[in-house]
Amino acid sequence: MWRKSIVLMVLVLGIGAAVSAGPAPGGVLRVALASEPGTLDMQLTTGVAASIPARHVFEGLFAFDENYTPRPMLLEDWELSADGKTVTFYLRKGVLFHNGKELVAEDVVASLERWGKYGLTSKALWSHVVELKAVDDYTVVMVLDQPFAPLETYLANIYGGPRIYPKEVAEAAGGEPIPPEDYIGTGPYKFAEWKAGDYIKLVRFDKYSARDDAASGYAGKRVAYFDELIFYFVPEDNARLVGIQAGTYDYAVNIPNDLYPNVEGDPNIVPIIVDHPPVYPVALINTISPLTGNVKIRQAILAALDMEPIMLAGYGDPKFWKLNGSYFAPGIRWYTTAGTEAYDQADPAKAKALLAEAGYAGEPLRIIVAGDMTAQYNQSLVVADQLKKVGFNVDLQVYDKATLPAATTGRTRSGSSRSPSSTPSPTRRWCCR
């Protein structure tokens, strides 16, 4: 099941003018975000709201191109030894941090070490890192105890991923989020101001050292056209939409699907249905609970679910989603249909038979969901209903987003519903606690 999201843009120039003149530097882009991030220290947060401004400030050794294939970003080149265990990174020369210092190997080592120790998505890679050292100012060597295939993906990932900070910033922060005054990166925009509850302001970094290769996705040459980017925190969905109509903002994200008709056909607004990469809702099943530890029970759940009503409940009009059991979209190098036959069976008879086979005696199946995540909450109601119909004794428990992690770490729960991280690697798909 893939769902798409909507972003809106105001046409600032007439179309003809835009085509003939091409983009020119200048102006302020006012973006309406749906929430205020906790921090822009991407090593310590997986928040999408944080990543939107942070992408312009911080960079990694690699970045994803439009097909979600990792390409070198801060690297000139890199090489892997024949046994796959020694990685040598060659940094680009003359890349400046926003504080004016040149990026050198010891910054990379300090940043990666901090990430390895505290970063949210470092564990699988870092457990194999034996040694990390700066050979000279522009060369870093990483020694692994065994080859690690998704290495570049891990290093390109922004969500809880290894952004590169100056050595002194990485060392001073330790396991705590970096304070805003130390937001120093190598990106095309530098951090200017965070007005709590209001906005984050970035200004163009004039000494940005752009790559020469063509832009593709997050990779390649990055050009900062706007003088300033201001990210406003506008939690109310309608306020973001009306803000675009009123000209208060130029760009708004996370417009609810049911508000789409309000902007369709408006000559001043460009609605964009974002479907790349597709994201999808997931119910994680607890395999260590006595009930769902039983594979027959899990198969019964899969057999019972009918995906179309579930998606309609969550996302409405089918132009905003499509059914697909694959983890990755066509075009992404990991795309495969293997294993999708268990998806969307909608076979209650089979589910009942599996339940009988499992010896199910009406033990409560607890589903936990965040009530403030509207789509997932609506979907959980349909899921609960479908499961009840095949004989499950469903206990739907509703929490708020902040309480959900505490509720899921109890390890006795039977399942949870949330969106997975959208990092395109099979190993990063479901992170295990």
Place this chain on the structure above:
Amino acid sequence: MLSFVVRRAAGMVVSVLLVVTITFILMQLIPGDPASVLLGPNATPEQIEALNRTWGFDKPIFVQFYKYFANFLRGNLGESIFFRQPVLRIIGQRAETSVFLGIMALIVVVGLGIPAGVIAAVRPNSWVDNSLLLLALAGASIPSFWLGLMLMVLFAGKLHLLPSSGYTSVIATGNIANLKNLILPAFALGFVNAALVARTARSSMLDVLRADYITTARAKGLRDSVVILKHALRNAAIPITTVISFTFASLVSGAVVTENVFALPGVGSLIVQSVLKRDYPTIQGIMLVVAVLYVVINFVTDLAYAFLDPRIRYR
């Protein structure tokens, strides 16, 4: 009078201390913790525990409370976990929006509520009275967020007369025109609260208008306007003042929904964000400031009674 002031001041201190303690206990009862909110769903329990340890949330609750209370007595409300700034500074930054919004909403409340109540009371059970009562009922029933959204769609989205959301500091920029960002939210907030004031004003005025001295005043041949505004309204003012003063306190501290709808960086939206992020020091700080605001307004209202009605003598 002096002993009254002293006793009330002592009572204020007790109230504030109680609020500090109760807020602290309540915070501990909510499940969830700041580290797991900040680190997100992919963090391991070890990472969450480590960050909570850095912030001192692993200590026994008594130790945490003692530390908090000791700091509080020194006037230090601690540092916000998420903003990494002193709590008082953050509240100070947000206070401007809330105070201006509160004052502008209060203008709407008083400007609509009192005239509506007085007019309705002067012509009881007339069509004017009935329509004003109906309007007041609608005002009390309409949720302010819905009214806010409708105003936003109409005045910002369709007519392009006013900005849809956001607010830039008047004090920092010196640009008084920024106040136009607060017109829609102030009206949305004020209209709903004006209904309450109108109803209180009406019933209070009706009581007074039946009094003998009003009949006497009319018999003396005084003009209606003098009888109503000078003789009646002043005597009806006490309950109205009570309602208005508490309305103001709630306008400043409790415009949570309206601030969220209009993306205003005020104290109300700070409360919501801090609770959702489990930013304990900030929540405690806001609760304290709000408690102080309420007791101060309460105190000032008591003094205002004595001013409005010289018959009131406090023991």
